[in-house]
Amino acid sequence: MTVISIPADSLFGLDNLPYGVFSTPDAGPRVGVRVGDSVVDLAKMLGDAAFAQPTLNAFMAQGRPRWVEVRAQITDLVVGDVPDAAVHSVDDVTMHLPIAVADYVDFYASENHATNLGRLFRPDAEPLMPNWKHLPVGYHGRSSTVVVSGTDIVRPSGQRKAPTDAAPTFGPSLRLDIEAEMGFIVGVGSPMGSSISPDEFADHCFGAVILNDWSARDIQAWEYVPLGPNLGKSFATSISPWVVPLQALDAARVATPVQDPTPLPYLQGEQDWGLDIDLAVEWNGDVVSRPPYAGMYWSPSQMLAHTTANGAAASTGDLFGSGTISGPEKDQRGAFIELTWSGAEPVEVAGEQRTFIQDGDEIAISATAPGHAGARIGFGEVRARILPAGS
Amino acid sequence: MTVISIPADSLFGLDNLPYGVFSTPDAGPRVGVRVGDSVVDLAKMLGDAAFAQPTLNAFMAQGRPRWVEVRAQITDLVVGDVPDAAVHSVDDVTMHLPIAVADYVDFYASENHATNLGRLFRPDAEPLMPNWKHLPVGYHGRSSTVVVSGTDIVRPSGQRKAPTDAAPTFGPSLRLDIEAEMGFIVGVGSPMGSSISPDEFADHCFGAVILNDWSARDIQAWEYVPLGPNLGKSFATSISPWVVPLQALDAARVATPVQDPTPLPYLQGEQDWGLDIDLAVEWNGDVVSRPPYAGMYWSPSQMLAHTTANGAAASTGDLFGSGTISGPEKDQRGAFIELTWSGAEPVEVAGEQRTFIQDGDEIAISATAPGHAGARIGFGEVRARILPAGS
Known part of the structure; x- marks a missing residue:
């Protein structure tokens, strides 16, 4: 398990928590959240298949109540121990286009x-x-x-x-x-x-x-x-x-x-x-x-x-x-x-x-x-x- | 088996053969070709899963050599006996948007x-x-x-x-x-x-x-x-x-x-x-x-x-x-x-x-x-x- 450290002056603290799509040498594009200088694999942390996707669209389509719920879950979970396999350094990932663009x-x-x-x-x-x-x-x-x-x-x-x-x-x-x-x-x-x-x-x-x-x-x-x-x-x-x-x-x-x-x-x-x-x-x-x-x-x-x-x-x-x-x-x-x-x-x-x-x-x-x-x-x-x- | 009749003055003879997406009361949208006043279910006739889709996109993406080949196959097959289950009257089908529109x-x-x-x-x-x-x-x-x-x-x-x-x-x-x-x-x-x-x-x-x-x-x-x-x-x-x-x-x-x-x-x-x-x-x-x-x-x-x-x-x-x-x-x-x-x-x-x-x-x-x-x-x-x- 990993404790994610957030530098005091980080622009990616718990009041931000932006979503993106990342890949690692061993696995393809999926949804992550940025915490400090770490990227947390959300499918691994939350077990929702909507995050095991190459775009944010499936998660976005779940709607605002779900967005609020996931943000609260992330806030609770990332201050504790996070499974090692779910945490990557931002320097070790490749970022992808986060959405399938409609209009x-x-x-x-x-x-x-x-x-x-x-x-x-x-x-x-x-x-x-x-x-x-x-x-x-x-x-x-x-x-x-x-x-x-x-x-x-x-x-x-x-x-x-x-x-x-x-x-x-x-x-x-x-x-x-x-x-x-x-x-x-x-x-x-x-x-x-x-x-x-x-x-x-x-x-x-x-x-x-x-x-x-x-x-x-x-x-x-x-x-x-x-x-x-x-x-x-x-x-x-x-x-x-x-x-x-x-x-x-x-x-x-x-x-x-x-x-x-x-x-x-x-x-x-x-x-x-x-x-x-x-x-x-x-x-x-x-x-x-x-x-x-x-x-x-x-x-x-x-x-x-x-x-x-x-x-x-x-x-x-x-x-x-x-x-x-x-x-x-x-x-x-x-x-x-x-x-x-x-x-x-x-x-x-x-x-x-x-x-x-x-x-x-x-x-x-x-x-x-x-x-x-x-x-x-x-x-x-x-x-x-x-x-x-x-x- | 059905023999498809094509009226002599039909605008949908063998020199046309347009593709569309149709559904019937018993089955959802899939790709068909129009022959006279009939719609032929292409997945049923040709056995290509690209036709068992709600848009033409998968078939279109196969490229021109495949488009030429399929047109020739249809031309050959529809002048003979076509399986009953693959033929519908245009009056009995609902037509859908034929493509997923990109730009x-x-x-x-x-x-x-x-x-x-x-x-x-x-x-x-x-x-x-x-x-x-x-x-x-x-x-x-x-x-x-x-x-x-x-x-x-x-x-x-x-x-x-x-x-x-x-x-x-x-x-x-x-x-x-x-x-x-x-x-x-x-x-x-x-x-x-x-x-x-x-x-x-x-x-x-x-x-x-x-x-x-x-x-x-x-x-x-x-x-x-x-x-x-x-x-x-x-x-x-x-x-x-x-x-x-x-x-x-x-x-x-x-x-x-x-x-x-x-x-x-x-x-x-x-x-x-x-x-x-x-x-x-x-x-x-x-x-x-x-x-x-x-x-x-x-x-x-x-x-x-x-x-x-x-x-x-x-x-x-x-x-x-x-x-x-x-x-x-x-x-x-x-x-x-x-x-x-x-x-x-x-x-x-x-x-x-x-x-x-x-x-x-x-x-x-x-x-x-x-x-x-x-x-x-x-x-x-x-x-x-x-x-x-x-x-």
């Missing part, structure tokens, strides 16, 4: 980001569209290219046409970018013809991850009218491996900024689902931005309510992204196109002046939030290296 | 439709965007709300704002519409980092269905800038139950219209994948439009090549829609917003003047294509009844 929707919920992008993509028009403060604008992305942190990202090729070019050309993106976001995962869906109100959020949302919505700005700028982004985004979306349960975010809940005009009733709730999460964007080892989630205009509960307001089904494994998180300050911008103002204002990265991503670059986004009693909890990170086009 | 992408490949919609949505601008003749414009839709023909469609609610309204209101769509399309199904995908060229189409595309991309025009018009359609489309997409194999469409293959400017090399192929498919749109029993697929500017092989050109993965069960099929004539328009010019020019439907869809309406889209020796093959139909909001 993936990406939003656009930061007023600073939407305003900055509006100025850059449509310099001659009002930066915010008339609908922006009435509904959380979003679009569907490609589910099959959601990958876990650590997966290399190959630079995408596509059609690019600068305004001064006579015709588009096909080739590797010259303006490869990130979008630092949070991702939210639906545990329990809703059938076609029904909808989820903002105050029902906790019955449906299982937890949150960090999400990097890789964006090829040159491909996107040429293709996106009138039906929205497609190949400029569809090549890859990375998420962090540890899903922080919604229960662990109690101390992080805050009100959203004042929403004016008042949203329509279907977007109103009594519960605060703004979240005081601090992100950090690291580019080749240098932190270049610290986007604050707390300033996001639309809450994740409003995003889920909006998604289902027309009676669209929600499913176990649905993933929705917040959209780029950008604060009001320059060093709080969550995309390099904003941080460098479309390349016009390079930033210093490891001693070099940089604009967009170069081959070989490594990007890591980390995040923490308030835990209980002044401590903090961690989301870990979503990290990837960029490989040249065609690799 | 769903909807295109916009008809020049007439894109021009008409451009005029209606953006009256003060050039109707075709500058990118339209350079790439097949498309966007990702919601996979979880793809339903089979016969499923009732509940009128969606959402935010609507007429240009003259001071603010949006939430309520049932007042401009519910159809889009008559063909849908194409990926049988064999491609891994992340690779792409599919237009001439590799037949190795990857399993077959085609009729697709109705239900559209709430008022919701769509308010929400779609700048990230494209979301709730105006995500409530439902209907497809026909019988998947016509690509092999059955040999006699329907035609060149696309001349593409000028010449597409970039990654969109060029030696093979013609334009398709001479005739559709008919029936509104409460009256045929109001006959959209011709043969005039579509972009071919499905180009749509699949474009989707994977950035290295995005394709998966078994991916579905892509052609976009509304509209011909140059008014009675060839595949959406009511075009047919009635945004409601300004009502059409006569069963003796009434009509613009958009009313509760209780029933819409059916059927399609046929050339088969061998002058005969025709059928796709069957995609049919649905509209129920009031909130039902």
Whole structure:
């Protein structure tokens, strides 16, 4: 039997307990919970076959009462002796994509980001569209290219046409970018013809991850009218491996900024689902931005309510992204196109002046939030290296 | 043993042999092939467990050589005696969604439709965007709300704002519409980092269905800038139950219209994948439009090549829609917003003047294509009844 030690300053203490899918050299992907620097094999510890699965979906589908029960069981058990065979060091495991992604929707919920992008993509028009403060604008992305942190990202090729070019050309993106976001995962869906109100959020949302919505700005700028982004985004979306349960975010809940005009009733709730999460964007080892989630205009509960307001089904494994998180300050911008103002204002990265991503670059986004009693909890990170086009 | 009779004028003769998923009162969903007015249980006839599944995905994933082999086996076997237990009348079976939908992408490949919609949505601008003749414009839709023909469609609610309204209101769509399309199904995908060229189409595309991309025009018009359609489309997409194999469409293959400017090399192929498919749109029993697929500017092989050109993965069960099929004539328009010019020019439907869809309406889209020796093959139909909001 093993007693799991939790360092006093750990971001993975008992108020966090995120779930992930791990494998070891001797056994394939199954569900674990992170405690300090250990990963506990939940099928071995709790004997529920839902954990002996290569994704969290079966457990998530069991519903909120079960999520609460399992979290309480883990809290009780990991402070005592845990069977040796159920405990692994985080350094000895490989992490996998934690969920089978059903539908993936990406939003656009930061007023600073939407305003900055509006100025850059449509310099001659009002930066915010008339609908922006009435509904959380979003679009569907490609589910099959959601990958876990650590997966290399190959630079995408596509059609690019600068305004001064006579015709588009096909080739590797010259303006490869990130979008630092949070991702939210639906545990329990809703059938076609029904909808989820903002105050029902906790019955449906299982937890949150960090999400990097890789964006090829040159491909996107040429293709996106009138039906929205497609190949400029569809090549890859990375998420962090540890899903922080919604229960662990109690101390992080805050009100959203004042929403004016008042949203329509279907977007109103009594519960605060703004979240005081601090992100950090690291580019080749240098932190270049610290986007604050707390300033996001639309809450994740409003995003889920909006998604289902027309009676669209929600499913176990649905993933929705917040959209780029950008604060009001320059060093709080969550995309390099904003941080460098479309390349016009390079930033210093490891001693070099940089604009967009170069081959070989490594990007890591980390995040923490308030835990209980002044401590903090961690989301870990979503990290990837960029490989040249065609690799 | 049963000898299956095929009426001389059947649209489901031996040159068609579409696959679907059916159930009977005594047994659940499994794969069948349609022959005349009969459905043949393929697991019973061929003894392959891939057919004893509730979707076509396992069979589709076996790949093109197997698709060719099975088609030849069926052709041989159904002209002889077939075990009684393997044969059902189409009238005695329930048809189900034939595939587990992976990613769903909807295109916009008809020049007439894109021009008409451009005029209606953006009256003060050039109707075709500058990118339209350079790439097949498309966007990702919601996979979880793809339903089979016969499923009732509940009128969606959402935010609507007429240009003259001071603010949006939430309520049932007042401009519910159809889009008559063909849908194409990926049988064999491609891994992340690779792409599919237009001439590799037949190795990857399993077959085609009729697709109705239900559209709430008022919701769509308010929400779609700048990230494209979301709730105006995500409530439902209907497809026909019988998947016509690509092999059955040999006699329907035609060149696309001349593409000028010449597409970039990654969109060029030696093979013609334009398709001479005739559709008919029936509104409460009256045929109001006959959209011709043969005039579509972009071919499905180009749509699949474009989707994977950035290295995005394709998966078994991916579905892509052609976009509304509209011909140059008014009675060839595949959406009511075009047919009635945004409601300004009502059409006569069963003796009434009509613009958009009313509760209780029933819409059916059927399609046929050339088969061998002058005969025709059928796709069957995609049919649905509209129920009031909130039902």
